[in-house]
Amino acid sequence: PQASSYAYHIDGLFGLVTYLVGFWFVLSEIVLFYFIFKYRRKTPEQKAEYVSGEEPHLKQWISVPHILVIICDVVLVVATIFVWYKVKQTLPPTKPENVIKVIGQQWAWTFQYPGPDGKLDTEDDLYSVDELHLKVDTVYHFKLSSKDVLHCLSIPAFRIKQDSVPGRTITGWFEPTISGEQQVEGWLNTAGTLASKKLKAAEKSGDTKLISDAKKAMKLINSGEIPKTMATGFVMKSFNVYDADENDILNAEELLEMGGYDIQCAEMCGVGHGLMKGRLYVHSEGEYDKWLTTITGQGETQVSETKSPEESPSVALSSARPE
Structure with a gap:
């Protein structure tokens, strides 16, 4: 599904590339096979005709398609710049409590949320491992980093794929649209x-x-x-x-647990790369507040499925800072 506000822009760009390239591919193949058939050797005595290609009417077979392809390339470049600027170069305003940290490590994703004070990197921050919980129709900024090797945060339903690089913090944004x-x-x-x-x-x-x-x-x-x-x-x-x-x-509650979207690592990051999966849940504001109250109120650690082949189960949801 197109589950983020700019997903349809990404899909539109892919569609434009597919249609334009597909058109020229089909046209060129039709012309190629037409010429193969039309100018085939019809009799054993027939000799090949030497064509220099210098005549103006022959040059048009190169110059006209050349110009048309350049026009199509310009259209693709303009469309790409538009989508790139919207997704990568702009950062829509949002509230401080809607800024999260995403930390990749072998082989799990850790998500850090502002606590009750609405600020990141304070003592009341909340954490989840391999589960990301968001509010629908809310702009989020994320700060992506890695603890060890190259990872790549991939959320296909959001049309997001962004490398996480050790020693760097990469900022991005998304707005979930389907709860x-x-x-x-x-x-x-x-x-x-x-x-x-x-x-x-x-x-x-x-x-x-x-x-x-x-x-x-x-x-x-x-x-x-x-x-x-x-x-x-x-x-x-x-x-x-x-x-x-x-x-x-x-029932409806059990169906909600089956919902959500995949979170993947799209960068080969070691022997446990295939296990580095997570789940993203998008809530209505009321359901999100209910989830948040549960996490901040319990102050306990819940256990998730083991993501590392060498380690014990990791923290899934907790109000305690992971080591």
């Missing part, structure tokens, strides 16, 4: 459409069990719940199987 609640709403809409199609197909076939299962699924979906195997299908982008067992369902 977990909106994700779940989209899943429910998709599930409803799927179940409706299944029901129509079942009614057409006359299979009473399929009709019953489809009706149960629609009843669950209308109440904001989804059969577990159907929800698995959402996550995997596959809708081949579903189960309407009312005793094995996921």
Whole structure:
């Protein structure tokens, strides 16, 4: 999904490059094969014709496409500068409490948030490992660094990919636009459409069990719940199987836990590179405040899945400063 405010600009740039380059590729191949066919050797006695290419009408086959390609290149350069300036050169204003630190290390991501005082690098700062929690429709500034080797912060849904370099702090920004609640709403809409199609197909076939299962699924979906195997299908982008067992369902809260977006390292950083994954959760303001209250109120350390093949489980969410 296009889950950040500038994701569609990035996609638009990729689309423009694809269409322009694709057009010239297809056109050149058509011309190439046309000439191969038209000027093929028709008889064994036919001799090749020497063409110097100096005649004006022949030069046009080079000069005209040359000019048109240059025009297309200028269009691409202008579009690229526009997107680059918007994403990389500008830093939209935001509040101090919306500035976070992102620290890469073998093989985990540590996220540092301002505490109750709204300032970074103070005693009440909050930390999470491999989980980033944000508010929807809020501009965030991030300060990216690395403790050891080169890493690359990649959030595909945000269209972000930025190297983290030891000894340097790189500043960037993003604005999440799709919350977990909106994700779940989209899943429910998709599930409803799927179940409706299944029901129509079942009614057409006359299979009473399929009709019953489809009706149960629609009843669950209308109440904001989804059969577990159907929800698995959402996550995997596959809708081949579903189960309407009312005793094995996921409610809205459980669906929210399945939501979020991938965080990856896109730079080969050692033997545990493939394990350096995280999850980004986008909350509505109310849900974010609830999460923040939970973290600041408990003052405890929770354990996440181990990300290093050589180390014990790391801190997942904590109000204590990690070592």
